Amino acid sequence: MVHLTLYLLIQSKAVRSLLLNFHVLIVVLLLISDDAFTIQHSSTRKCLDIKISANLSLSTCDSSRTQLWKWGSGHRLFHVDSSLCLALDVQSKTLKVVDCGSSVLLWWRCLDGVVYTVYEMGLMVGDGKVGVKRNTDDTWVRGGSQDDICHRAYQVIHTSQGNSDGAPCEFPFKYYNSWYHECLPDASVPGLFWCATSSDYDQELKWGYCLIPEKGCQFLFSGPEGEFCYQFVSGASVTWHEALDSCRSQGADLLSVTEYDDLKSTTFLEGLDQMPERMWIGLHQLDFSQGWQWSDGSPLSVVRWELGFEPATFLLRADCGVLNSRRNYEPESCSKRLPYICKKSVNASSSATNDPGVYKETVCVDGWVPWNGWCYKLVKNNSENFSGAQQYCNSTEGGANLASFHSIDSTEMINTHFHAGKTLNLLFYSRLLNVWIGLSSVGVNSTVFKWVDQQPVTFTYWDQNQPSQPNKDNKCVFYSGQSHWWRIGSCTQKLPFMCQKKGEVNESAAQVGCRHEDVSVPGPDWRCDLSNVFEQAFINSLIGKLISNKMQYFWIGLQDLKNRGQYQWMSQDGSPGVVSYTNWGFLEPERDGGCAVISTEAPLGKWEVKNCTLFQAGTICRTDLSPSSDPDPDLELNSTASCPDGWRSRIGVRYCYKVFHEERISRKRSWEEAWSFCRALGADLPSFTDIDEMTTLHSVVRESISDDRFFWVGLNRRNPADVSWQWSDGRPVSFDTLHHEFHEDDAYSRDCTAFKVGWFNFLTPFLASPFHCEAQLEWVCQIPRGKTPEHPEWYNPGGYHTTSVFVDGAEFWFINSLKLSFMEAELFCNRNDGNLASPKTSTALAKIHQELREVSFRRPRSGFSKLLKHEMKYSLYSQFFGRCSYISYEELLPANHQSCYEKLSFVCEKHNVTSVEKSPLEPQPGGFSCGNSSVSFRNKCYTLMSMPNVPFKLANERCQSVRGSLVTISDQVEQDFINTLLPKIDNMESIWIGLKIRNGGPEWVDQSPVSFFNFNPLLLGMHKTIRVNTYEKESMTMCAFLINNPSSGMMGTWDYASCSWYQDLGICQHYADKVEEPSVPQEPIQVNNHTFLLIVKQLTWFEALEECTNKSMDLASISDTLLQSTLTVHVNRARTPMWIGLFSEDDGIHYRWTDHSHTVFSRWSSEPTRSRCVYLDTDGFWKATQCEEERGGAICHKPHMETITKPEDVAVKCPHAIKGPNWIPWRKNCYSFQLNPKRWDAFNKGQLSETCRHHHADAEILTIRNQQENEFIASQLKPFTSLVQYNINISRDYNSFFFATYVFYVLKLKWFDKTYVQYSNWAGGRPDLNAPFLAGLTTDGSWSLIKSSNFHEFKQQSIVACKLDKASKEEYRQSVKDLQKLDNITYEVMTRSVTWSEALEECSQRGGHLASVHDQKHHEHLRRIVQTDGFPLWIGLSRQDGSGSAYEWSDGTNWDYKINSTDTLTDSNLNPHKAKCVFMNPAGELKKTSCDVVQEGAICYITNTTTPSQRAKLKAAPDSNHCPESSDGASNWVQYEDHCYLFDMSFYNYSVYEMLEAKSICDKLDAHLLTINTKEENDFLARYITEDSLITSRVWLDLKFDLQGRPVSWQDGSTLSYTNMKSESPSTGKSLETPCAIMMAAYDGGWKTVSCDLTKSRVVCKTHAKSSSSHVVLGFFITALIILLLAAGFVLYKKKQPLFSSSVRYERTLDDMDTTSIITVAE
Secondary structure, X not given: OHHHHHHHHHHHHHHHHHOOOHHHHHHXXXXXXXXXXXXXXXXXXXXXXXXXXXXEEEEEOOOOHHHOEEEEHHHEEEEOOOOEEXXXXXXXXXXXXXXXXXXXXXXXXXXXOEEEOHHHEEEEEEOOEEEEEEOOOOOEEEOOOOOEOOOOOOOOOOEEOOOOOOOOOOOOEEEOOXXXXXOEEOOOOOOOEEEEOOOEHHHHOOEEEEOXXXXXXXXXXXXXXXXXXXXXXXXXXXXXXXXXXXXXXXXXXXXXXXXXXXXXXXXXXXXXXXXXXXXXXXXXXXXXXXXXXXXXXXXXXXXXXXXXXXXXXXXXXXXXXXXXXOOOEEEEOOOOOEEEEEEEEOOOOHHHOOOOOOOOOEXXXXXXXXXXXXXXEEEEEEEEOHHHHHHHHHHXXXXXXXXXXXXXXXXXXXXXXXXXXXXXXXXXXXXXXXXXXXXXXEOOOXXXXXXXXXXXXXXXXXXXXXXXXXXXXXXXXXXXXXXXXXEEXXXXXXXXXXXXXXXEEOOOOOOOOOOOXXXXXXXXXXXXXXXXXXXXXXXXXXXXXXXXXXXXXXXXXEEEOOOOOEEEEXXXXXXXXXXXXXXXXXXXXXXXXXXXXXXXXXXXXXXXXXXXXXXXXXXXXXXXXXXXXOOOHHHHOOOOOOOOOOOEOOOOOOEXXXXXXXXXXXOOEOHHHHHHHHHHOOOEOOOOOOHHHHHHXXXXXXXXXXXXXXXXXXXXXXXXXXXXXXXXXXXXXXXXXXXXXXXXXXXXOXXXXXXXXXXXXXOOOEEEEEEOOOOOEEEXXXXXXXXXXXXXXXXXXXHOOOOOEEEOOEEEEEEEEEEEOHHHHXXXXXXXXXXXXXXOOHHHHHHHHHHHHHHHHHOOHHHHHHHHHOOOEEEEEXXXXXXXXXXXXXXXXXXXXXXXXXOEEEEEEEEOOOOOOOXXXXXXXXXXXXXXXXXXXXXXXXXXXXXXXXXXXXXXXXXXXXXXXXOOOOOXXXXXXXXXXXXXXXXXXXXXXXXXXXXXXXXXXXXXXXXXXXXXXXXXXXXXXOOOOOOOHHHHXXXXXXXXXXXXXXXXXXXXXXXXXXEXXXXXXXEEOOOOXXXXXXXXXXXXXXXXXXXXXXXXXXXXXXXHHHOOOEXXXXXXXXXXXXXXXXXXXXXXXXXXXXXXXXXXXXOEEOOOOOOXXXXXXXXXXXXXXXXXXXXXOEEEEOOOOOXXXXXXXXXXXXXXXXXXXXXXXXXXXXXXXXXXXXXXXXXXXXXXXXXXXXXXXXXXXXXXXXXXXXXXXXXXXXXXXXXXXXXXXXXXXXXXXXXXXXXXXXOOOOOOOOOOOXXXXXXXXXOEOOOOOEOOOOOOOOOOEEEEEOOOOOEEEEEHHHHXXXXXXXXXXXXXXXXXXXXXXXXXXXXXXXXXXXXXXXXXXXXXXXXXXXXXXXXXXXXXXXXXHHHHHHHHHHHHHOOOEEEEEEEOOOOOOOOEEOOOOXXXXXXXXXXXXXXXXXXXXXXXXXXXXXXXXXXXXXXXXXXXXXXXXXXXXXXXXXXXXXXXXXXXXXXXXXXXXXXXXXXXXXXXXXXXXXXXXXXXXXXXXXHHHXXXXXXXXXXXXXXXXXXXXXXXXXXXXXXXXXXXXXXXXXXXXOEEEEOOOOEOOOOOEOOOOOOOOOOOOOEEEEEEOOOOOEEEEEEOOOOOEEOOEEEEOOOOHHHHHHHHHHHHHHXXXXXXXXXXXXXXXXXXXXXXXXXXXXXXXXXXXXXXOOO
């Protein structure tokens, strides 16, 4: 019912929204359309307009609707008046507006005011017309401002309720074929607005209520209670940042708790009852400048950590806070998806005024530090516990208290007076003391912190992972001199302390300052610089009072002087100054070569980069009253100090670096984990302020690894208080390391930064890319020179060799301290888990040689000459006389040494777990020419064989006979090449490869390293049953074979079996004598129904697309394994990556093909990759990068015919994301088939309903609605026949069994999406379920039931199918119970397996009949019942004999509504003379079959009203009549006049009989078959039989025929005085050999001649009723007889009395206590 109601709500919402009047819509636009803007051309000052026929033009700006635009999702520009989107027709290079759902590219971006799209085509004006031009200089601004149109981008509006789990609105969205870019009012719920959360509401029906700002607390917020009101978003499932953005977009924030009573208010408790167990609140420690804090800036003074959930430290990070149902806090990963609570101040607007921040000159006595009205003193020579410190301040220091701090200014005071200067006085002088301040927790539970001077707590400044939960021992707060933050400690420990007391304010002291100048001409002489957060806060207080529409920006002295992205302060003499602090706005710095302004827009005081000459702004001047005391912290670092062991740097750089790459770490880590890892070492993730630091890190990384990888660096924007990019170590972002598109708004998804090694332009050695912070990457740590790293117990610095270099996945380290012989060196390396170095590639050899030179020249002169003599050695035995080889820095190639016994330094080598493979691009020793009989690829030759059904050993021996071995596969590229050979040997299904699996591990027959596996993912974790012969060694060894199946999920994947089993020999290999030369086919390539063309030249993605378009082709789309494999081979042979047609319009979240085909196949690289355009790399994997980067070529494609299902061919768009599943479209739905070994993880955790949702939020476990869908799923499963058996799952709603959801009093199956199973194809009929179960679709399309005892085996051999169900589910939310009533009839479904006659009998016992149909209405209702039940059900239609009689209804009603039915059995299978009965199948079709067939149930009906189309069940016959009685004294006979008739014959009721059988039945009852002597008797019988015909209204008559077949008399010899014989059809010329007669009660009681041998009919017996007088006579006779017998007995007694006398006398006695009689014996 929940789902039904939701659907009706959606429908009614649609209707009501359409009925809104114009005035309401105007209100909506006024409320939420303030994001509309005009697009003004900078030169002409005219605005982009669309007035006539959707043509673009330039008009005088007037802000009319025809000139208004909005940003939509996907960087689309939406035109308000036409509801169309701006697009570029790439073919014609014309600008136009199109439907916003168009498949053309619609995105637009800005760069220095230029508005551009694909191919760098920018908006321009020529000859007064609007067009596009590549690399145009035309700029555009928002009308009435100097900002480019991207300045305020697409605004996210979040939702609640609805059916989207809190997903944000999608603008624009399609609704009733129109596009909307605003929330629409819901007429059913005044005050609420709704939006679609997918682009096409008509198709997806996804929606939610818009969470938009409202005045006060009206519709969306509860309350107010006190100063605040609350919003409880219980139905959402969002990350912490999404929740925060939702609250802030409404003028609120995530919940903060500032008073203990906040958690006890009535409004809060009522809302909390609606929430689940855990929900987001504003608690976080994402700001690296401090620890836990509230997102709204409130003080964290109420601390309620859940027991056992206190903040984690270092490696176990969870930086966001949740509130649980017990009102306690828990730390949680910020990427977790939860509901949330917002909190809003009722008087937020009035309370937002800023304190001007005027400093008060203060006078204090000697020894005290003055600050803004207070005096402070550090008592560092007298340590006390907390209470002793407070007592000391109060008594010894003249009534002072322990210090209290109430704003960020107080931290400036400490920095200025207690940390400043090189004298390091006070705190720093005393080795960074910890100092008591006046904050401690109070109360019974010690959860609330208060100042000892009773001042309100308005500010907190906790250390990282603080505050911990206070208790009776640890509840006092001290200031940490090392971190400058607050920590909780034991109140009993003795520490120095700081006292505070009131000072004397000098009101007359002059305030020296600067006047504000309204200057609009830029110039560097008077621009001020800002050195720290305190000065920034002061400036904010000044400009906050000056906000106006006229002036929104002020110049500051920050400028990129050299146009290299390195920003510096400009002093008055023109020299660059030190940048110690930055405060960039969102997506800043946006360009190189600009000047910085400070903005008055919210958030106040953020910095932006503007054009130094064109932009106009005001200015802020500054006069220094004293020399600056804020030196650059980096200047204090010693650039000449040494780096710690294992850390590296370059001369002049003040930091040292250590690379943590995958070869030497236990696992890759998220950004948070990597940062914590570095912090645990006393280091941080890297940060850069100049190009030298970047270059140094690049060279350090290149020393460690040889390939390009992504490494975490410290740049992030996780801090909710500051959305700009920041370095994790707090250094200023003064150097623009980011490319332009890095600044795109990623809508929470990518808030951390990774750098990819490699020179990407002449300035930047790294490619900076935003990543989701949860991505798993390698990382680098950075530490200042001279600082000693920490060594936590889990850290193993010895895991690195200090002389190690890493090349191609192998580690080489240089042993200089030992001199060993060749054999000794081998043993040394072996003992250290390695081998004596054997570089297998020229790259490795060159790297060793380079390192050897550096090691040599780093040694002193004496060592240098020695090293010339004692060269480094590596393990290459020469073929000449067993000598050993060595290498020196002077010679690039190895040389032969005289003796292996000479002792030299040496190089060891260690491979990672994947082992370095033989290079496929290097020839192998002993190779042979391929010749004409083999196919060459890389360094091998492959020969196709045809030898079916041979064991592994014989197959390999046959390959050895042709100079080779069974195929060994080294990587994905070689696998793909093998795949391209498989269609040539398609007659072989299982093909041996050369992999053996022994107890010691896998091995190839040619002894090459095992570095690649391609076992079918279904095999991972599967326990296979394999028959082996324990006495045969070969049988006990497992061997691998290829699966030759054209299906993408199976082709070329591996399976395994006993080596003694028989498989096919299809391919042999041998190594070639030379490596295949690079090659590119010049002609198009034909693969199945596709043509491909390879273009080799340096191209961007857009240029590649244009190249293909010019050839009337498209960039390639890849739809199956064979196409992928073919292209991989050609790209690898070309030795260069090539663009394909896959791209993203949402910055790497989802991807689609340029030819609009569905992504039903994917081959993403396992490496982190996320950008807009995709290429096929030479390793056979897809990788994403920036579209503007160049790749070595492109693959163009054209199908011979439209073989790929396109979105327009089906009413569905299936999603695709990097490393996400492939969704296959069918009808309105999308399907994904999960083969990976983790497919059952959710089930194993007891969360089966979540099985598919981690692939897509709307995905459910497979549901099957009809036979067509069942056949489609079965067809997808067939390729996996050899590996799987099942792939669907159903739950049962019954009592409280496994997977139960609701409780029903009848059994009914449900899918996991809570809809009823209305179609089924159970192999064993209707299942009998009384225990937990799963269900599976087998490869033949039938369904099987799996009970819990078989779950383990079932999971191993099954595929999990997921479904995105786009179709309406309403009809599937009804059960049979919902369809019971129709008019005055009640229908019941019998749910057990029965024959037709058994069904007939049970319906009668229920007081009804088998269902009959007499009109279209009831016919359709029966169809719906059967479809809902999902099983074939009997109805009351039958033909009970094979004599050609008509069908009839078992309830005796006429067959007056003709319905078509077909036989389920052919005449050869169904005896034509046997009875036929009718059932209805789940498709609603009527089928005839034998009445003895068992169906899965029947439909009964019960009614109390008899009409021509329905029959009420007859009441029981009268108890008293003159008919024979049954054994129980009752009578089933019905009397009519002087005869009795037996209609209800119990056992014989529900069968039909031949004539002789019928006679015999009546004879046993001392009766006879029907004889009819009058019309009245005939009418009586016809009426009675028709009203309760039981099985048929055709009844045997006891009529006698003559030899000519004419009725002459009754069988008992009585005269045939009445007849109702109906005329027969014209004779066929063949008379009946044994004629008999039946009465057809339903046809006015007419009689018919039938065959006695072939006909079966119902039995009704007849006998004479007994007369009433005979009963009276019998009664008198019995009474007289009884009296006579009694008299005779009395006489006899008197005569014989003495014979009955006894000596025993009976005497009655009485007891006082008892009145009962007692028998006693007389003496």
